[in-house]
Amino acid sequence: MRRRAFYASAVLLAIAVGACCSIPTYTPAFWNSNIQIQWDNNCYNYSNNKRTDTFAQPGRAAGAQWTALECNNVRTAAVADGLVAVAGPNNCPKKECTLALVVDPGSDYHWYRRDQNGMWTHKPGPSPATNLDNSGNPIPNPETADRGGYTDFCGYLCSCSRSTEGNGSENIN
Amino acid sequence: MSLALTALAVALALAACASGSARAAEGDGVQVTVLLYSGRPNPTFTLTAEQAERVTQLLAAAQPDPDFRGGSVLPSILGYNGLLVRGGAQDLAVYGGRVEIQGREGKRIVSDGGALESFLLEAATQNKALDDEQLRFIRASRDKQQS
Numbered sequence: 001m002r003r004r005a006f007y008a009s010a011v012l013l014a015i016a017v018g019a020c021c022s023i024p025t026y027t028p029a030f031w032n033s034n035i036q037i038q039w040d041n042n043c044y045n046y047s048n049n050k051r052t053d054t055f056a057q058p059g060r061a062a063g064a065q066w067t068a069l070e071c072n073n074v075r076t077a078a079v080a081d082g083l084v085a086v087a088g089p090n091n092c093p094k095k096e097c098t099l100a101l102v103v104d105p106g107s108d109y110h111w112y113r114r115d116q117n118g119m120w121t122h123k124p125g126p127s128p129a130t131n132l133d134n135s136g137n138p139i140p141n142p143e144t145a146d147r148g149g150y151t152d153f154c155g156y157l158c159s160c161s162r163s164t165e166g167n168g169s170e171n172i173n
Numbered sequence: 174m175s176l177a178l179t180a181l182a183v184a185l186a187l188a189a190c191a192s193g194s195a196r197a198a199e200g201d202g203v204q205v206t207v208l209l210y211s212g213r214p215n216p217t218f219t220l221t222a223e224q225a226e227r228v229t230q231l232l233a234a235a236q237p238d239p240d241f242r243g244g245s246v247l248p249s250i251l252g253y254n255g256l257l258v259r260g261g262a263q264d265l266a267v268y269g270g271r272v273e274i275q276g277r278e279g280k281r282i283v284s285d286g287g288a289l290e291s292f293l294l295e296a297a298t299q300n301k302a303l304d305d306e307q308l309r310f311i312r313a314s315r316d317k318q319q320s
Contacts, residue, residue, distance in 0.1 A: 032244055032245065033244075035264060035266075035275050038245070039257060039259075039266075042211060042212055043211045043212050044212055055214055057212075057213070057214075058212075069213070074212075104251075107210070108209075108210040108211060108212055108213050109211070109212040109213065110211040110212055110251060111212065122211075123211075123249075124211045124249055124250060124251050124254060125208055125210055125211040125212070125215065125254060126206075126208055126215075126247065126254070126257060127208070127245070127247040127248060127249045127250070127254050128244055128245050128247065128249050129249070130249035132249065134250050134251055134252070147251055148250065148251035148252045149251065149252065150211075150251055
């Protein structure tokens with residue numbers, strides 16, 4: 001009986017630890033120094049801080065992948081994965097990571113994440129992760145950053161990550 | 174009991190064989206991915222044997238680029254970002270007149286004046302991997318990069 005209680009406590013502790021969120025630091029070496037990680041993980045992987053090596057798509061893990069390249073559709077797919085849409089950049093719970101979604105209408109979508117230092121970083125597809133926008137400037141605000149053709153700013157979502165790079169908690173694939 | 178275990182083992186072995194065959198089939202051919210998109214999957218096509226041979230020739234003609242200081246030849250920008258070549262003897266990243274060669278010995282960078290990039294984009298057109306709008310976008314991006 002005591003052994004059963006011990007195991008139950010251990011399981012609960014593991015769940016509690018697993019549920020803890022933390023905001024990642026900018027650690028591009030994790031994403032850029034191995035070609036499988038760099039080439040097979042995209043902006044959605046990076047922003048959720050989760051390596052899957054599958055070029056993860058919003059909603060795919062939940063069986064509800066995006067069907068149109070416009071804000072509402074991609075955001076709804078991401079929410080199906082467990083992300084939470086919020087009204088502004090400062091509305092996520094304290095330890096959760098804030099993500100920004102942008103869309104090149106009819107063509108593609110892109111994600112940014114805000115790191116521990118308050119600045120935004122991203123990973124353009126198979127290219128290296130970076131803390132710079134298309135004009136080579138740091139990104140204090142993704143709404144005003146040079147985003148190339150990704151002209152539609154779709155808003156902010158919250159994602160639970162872990163402190164270990166590449167080990168985010170959201171269920172994406 | 175032992176009969177059931179034997180049947181299970183045979184079934185697993187057959188499944189493993191089938192899986193291995195599928196991997197071998199996927200491994201056939203050299204795959205090229207045109208990097209246009211950050212989020213959605215990028216256009217991908219398979220080189221013909223003749224096209225793959227031409228890639229080998231162009232690589233052989235390229236010159237070492239010891240002056241390259243970046244981590245990757247692929248730019249970290251939103252838009253056209255070059256091409257990936259996978260499934261051959263070496264994996265390649267191609268952009269802006271440079272080729273990043275990923276082999277057993279690690280990474281090395283060569284310069285080719287953009288010959289391989291132009292050839293692969295032409296191959297993408299021949300293989301109908303890109304539509305007219307995508308081709309226009311890539312041409313405009315390359316023109317802007319060279320200006």
